[in-house]
Structure formats: C-alpha cells, structure tokens
Amino acid sequence: MARHRPGGGRRRYVVLRAGARHIAGGATPLRPVTVGIIGAGNVIWAYFQVLDRLLPRGLARMGPVCARRKETWQDLQTRRPGVQLVPDPAGVLESDVDVVLIITPPETHSSLVQMALEHAKHVLVEKPAAATRCEAKQLDQLAQERALHLMCAPFVQLAPTFRALWGRIHEGAIGKVHSARGLYGNAGSTWARWYHDGGVSPLAEVGIYNLKSLTAVLGPVVEVQSAESLAVAEREICGEAVGTAGADVSHVLLRHVDGALSSLVSGHCIQRYRRPALEFYGTEGTANLLGDDWDPRGFEIWRNSAGCWEEFEPLDPTWLWADGLAEMVNALREKRQPLHSIEHDLHLLEVIEAGTRAAREKRAIAVQSRFRPLDLRLQERQDRHHLHDHTRATNEQ
Template sequence: MKIAIIGTGWGARVQVPAFRSAGLKIVGIAAQNYEKTQREAATLNVEAFEHWRDLLSSDADLISIVTPPGTHCEISVAALEAGKHVLCEKPTALNVLEAQTMLEAAQAHPEQLSLIDHELRFLPIFQMARALINDGAIGQIRHVNSSVIFSSRADPQRPWNWWSDKEQAGGAWGAIGSHQIDMLRWLCGDFSSIRASLHTFVTERPLDDQLLPVTSDDFATAQVRLANGGFASIMISGVAALNENDRMIIHGEHGAIKIEGARLWHAERDGEWQERTPAHTVAIPSEISGNFPVGTVYLGHALKAYSRGQLDALEQAATFSDGLLTQSLLDAAHRSDENDGGWITI
C-alpha cells in the first residue's frame, strides 16, 4: 500500500517512520507551507507536493490527513471522490454537521477505507483489556476513571496556534478527549448522556510581537452515563506542573482492569493487581516509543495486512461512523459546559 501524508507535524514526525517500519511506502507529503514541506521531505527522503490536492492525482492508495480539524471535511471528501482510501486524524471535524458530511461521502464510496486515526485500538494492551471485558473477567462495568495529565501547555510563552482557537476545534477536549471517548466506547459501550466543564487557564499566548486570546480549553472534566448503567469520569489537563502516565481504571461487579502508561493489570474483587501486559507482536523500532507512536506502528501493520488481502486486519479500526459518534459527544460536552455543566442526553 502506498501512502501520501498531508501535514508536516505528527504525519512527518511519527507516521512516516512508523508506517515505513511496517513495510508501507510513503510516496509524498504536502502541507500549508511549501518551503517547510520541502525541508521535511528532503530529511525524510520523500517527494514534496506543493498542495494537498496534488496528492489526489498521485499514485497513493491512501491519503493520511494530519491537519487541523477545520480542514478534515474538505480533504476527506475530496480524497474519497478521487478514489483514495482515507485515514483522518482526530477530532473528526469542526462539528457534527461536518462529521455527517464525511460519513455520507464514505457511504457513497463503500469500497474505500474511511478511518479515523484512533491508533490505540491496535495496541496489545488495549486489545487484551477489551478481550478481558468481553470474556466477563470483571463482570458488568460499574464505573471508570480515565485521566490524561500533561504539562506541555503550562508555559504561557508557548506560541499561539490553531490549538488555541475554539473556532478551529482547538483545545485539550477535542485533541485528547476524542481519544478517551473513543476508547471508552470501544471498551465499555455506548454513552447515554454526558456533562462537562471546560476551562482555560492560560488565557493569552504570544504570536510574533502580540498577545492573542486563547479561546479553547486547556483543562476539561466530564462525567458520562454509560448505556449499560455504569458511569465514567474523564479528566484532561494540559497545564499540569508535571506529566503523569495516562491512566484508565475500569471497575466491574467481579473485578477491575487498570491501564497505566504501557502496562495492563487485572484484579479480581478484593484481590491483588496482577500484571497482564502482553508482549509486542511486531517489531518496534528503537526510535519509536510511547503508546500513540507505537500504536501507529501496529496500525501500519494492519494496513499492510489489509492491502495483502487480510480484510479482517482492520476490523478493530475506528471508522467515519465512529468518528461521527465521537464528534457528537465532543459537541454535547461543549453544550453542557455552556449550560453550567448540565446533563446532555445523547
């Protein structure tokens, strides 16, 4: 499978080496700044394209869209109409209306892949956790706690960019909350309602010689009612004093599962935690570390297997249908925050 990447951030830094390690060919890269694209392309030994639309006429089989959310709808629809498979970064879009448009384009081209890049689904620790839950190891889920705590946006001198702009779907809730929502749905089932509080601690950031207002959140907390009767709590902070391991603890009637960093534990009720971290099933390059980059390696192997005819290799992938559901929950949380944290029925 030949892949073209739109974006010189995560796409160049992580996807290129991860996908290459899985045996995929990168045939081109494009981004907004052509000079930067040329520099990145030279470093990566890949062809630079001046505009993302130029990639649609290349020999790429799949277009990976690693751009700000406000561009996802236009690029995804155009790529599908050009006959390309699509892998789109999260959050899916600016809003539910755009996510619905993307899904309709995908449904009009059912022979093509239309995936959202929730690569954590492919990590062995999360697949093992899902298997334990589905096999009844913890019984019916009662409550879940999921937290992502990091410090990268705590510095007020970090420059303003689209991440600082709510109108461009910036903020911690969209960037990180989309992953937490997707993983909670994948492991624990659908949501019935949600309430949230979104906050901005760093209210201004510099750009060139001026300070611009930050309108997006850098802290978010949400409570979720699960369709099966359980509850989940989500916390995200991008302005912590220091980084913590990402953590998810799922309590059921018979036991619990804990995922912290890259490790997995299981405990029976009133028992001790027993580590259940599975071994890697593919080679991970030494320069690639962290759940998201490693998950991208696994996603690359799944794409490779799919291209060789193993059609079930991507059965665990998040589709545009999943993307629409996640987007509806992201939007619902914003409505809840605007209404003093009231419950929003899904």
C-alpha cells in the first residue's frame, strides 16, 4: 500500500483540558479497575468483548451486571459463566465498582448517570447521554464537582484508522476542506420498541456517529438546516405490528465554524449501502473513510500533487466501537484524562435539537455552543509490514 507522509501543518492543534485534574475514586495501577454494568441488551456482548481483552491482562475486573428482566438471566449465565447478575441498578451502584457502564434504553440514561455519579462512580454511557444539551450539561457539572470521568458514546474519535485520516487532513493533505458528507443507517429494530416510539430521532440514534466524526474533523457547527420524513409507517417488533412514531429518515445540512459545509443522511429504513462512510473534499484533493466510522476499513486519499489515489489499510482491524470502555480503564490506571471531550458531546446534543427544530420550522437554526477539538494525532508504527495476524490487536503481536 502507498504511504503518504505530508509535510508542514496548516492548522493548529489544540488539546482540550491540557492539564490533568485530580480524579477521585479511581483504581490505582496496583489493582484492576472494576466495571459494573447497568443494562443487558444486545450491545452488552460488544462490551464483553472489550472486557475479555482487559480481564486476562489484569487491567480490569468484572463487577455485577444489572439485568432487570429475569427471563434473560439463564441465557446470560449460560453464555457468560460466573457472571454476577442483580435485578436492580442499586446492586451495581452500591457495590465497590470503579466504573459504571450504562447501556439501557435512552430515556433512562440521564437519571442513571446522575445516580452513578452521586455514588462516586466514573460513568460510561451509551448515546445519547440525555435528551437535551441542558440536561447533559447538568450531568457534566455534577461529574466535575465530584472529580469523576463522564464518557459518552459514540467513541469514533478513538479509532486508530480515523485518527490516522484526521491527522493527514489536518496536516493539509487535501488542502482546505470545504465540503463533506456522511451516511449511516439501518433497517430499523425488530426487538426494541423504543427505537421507533419517537423518543429518539434517527439523527440522535444512528446519525450521531457521523455527526461526531464530521465535527471532530471540521469543528463546531454554527447553523443547521434539516428535513425529516416517515418511510415505514408500521413495523413488526417482537412479533407484533407497531406503528412508527416520528420520522425515520433525516437529512441535515451543517455549516461549520470555519466555513465548511457538510451533509448527513441517517435513517431507520436504510436496507444496505455501499459507499464511503465519510467523504471530505478539499481545495487540493479528496479523502474518503472506508467502511463505517464506527468500524473503519481503511481510507483513501487523492492529492492533486500525486495525481493518483492512495489507499491505506486499517491500522487496527480489531478495534471495536465499544472501546471507549478500554480507554476509560486505561485512563484510570494511568491517572490521565481519557481521549474524550464532554464539551463535544454537549455540542452534538445541541446540534441534534437544532436539527429537529429546523425540520419542524422549515428554516435554518443557529447553534450557540462551541468546543475545542481534541488533538487526535497518532504515532503510527513503522513496522506494519511485520503485522500479519489481522485477528489480533497490534499491541498483542
């Protein structure tokens, strides 16, 4: 594969919260970080995969798992021998865990995050953290008062392949980016009613991945235009016909702080797609992230100066979209800030609220909040030609 090492940078890199603050209640490097989980839906298996990379190395320890529906216990115990199951969140919150992972339906996130923080636990929560920016801001303030980490999904900024592309774009590989676009969606849920009850929009549930990636590269959004529609009025969920509440298709047009424009399509009625996850168009070239931003398969770059497409393999094919949990564990052990910006997540919630309002009022809506982008530069290995086992992480071979 061709390798591209661009020269002098064109943008300044800014590290959010450069000075590390004291973190209370975290595990020391002398013992594993104990992780408890509230929620036992289908995403729990992705987080179990992350834990299975941490547990054997002594980096983490498994705490209790709250599964409210006892009819799921037998399957969990069969597939996860030795798991400690509890029927109520209190069984996790009142235990000695260092980190609480919250993977319940979205409408419960905010209250559970608050409870966990009040119990002096670091928190990792699936998206969205709250229904509104204002609500999430209160959670952030509580975390800061208690000197606790609060990390919100999605964790696309942690993917090594995305970080490698981010670095090349910010070093000027394609010139000044003026346009970008993303698309992500699925065919909807056959198992979760909350997916289609109107409580969480397609932009908030699936579009938020691309939204976080686009803003990580292009910076904060200052204006949103949006349109929504309903494509599938009735669905079968758990064997029953259920009416779809709210839109299941979302198109948004974003104006970023530096003048770039981006567009994003998200939906719960997209059957399949075959296109780049993200496309960036600059004054001197083009860059595409391949696969999905939550599961990147590499990237490709066209530079006018080279006159050809350069293709780059994924830096770590084993990276998981749930690896925010690994970042939390490692940050606590190393007594550092996670590579994560809560201000960025708060901004995304305001953009999502503005998108809903723009679609309803059929006009552009201004976004007031800002965030300082993280420095996502990555020190890439120079011996990747020796990495032949794509089933193992690069630090395991």
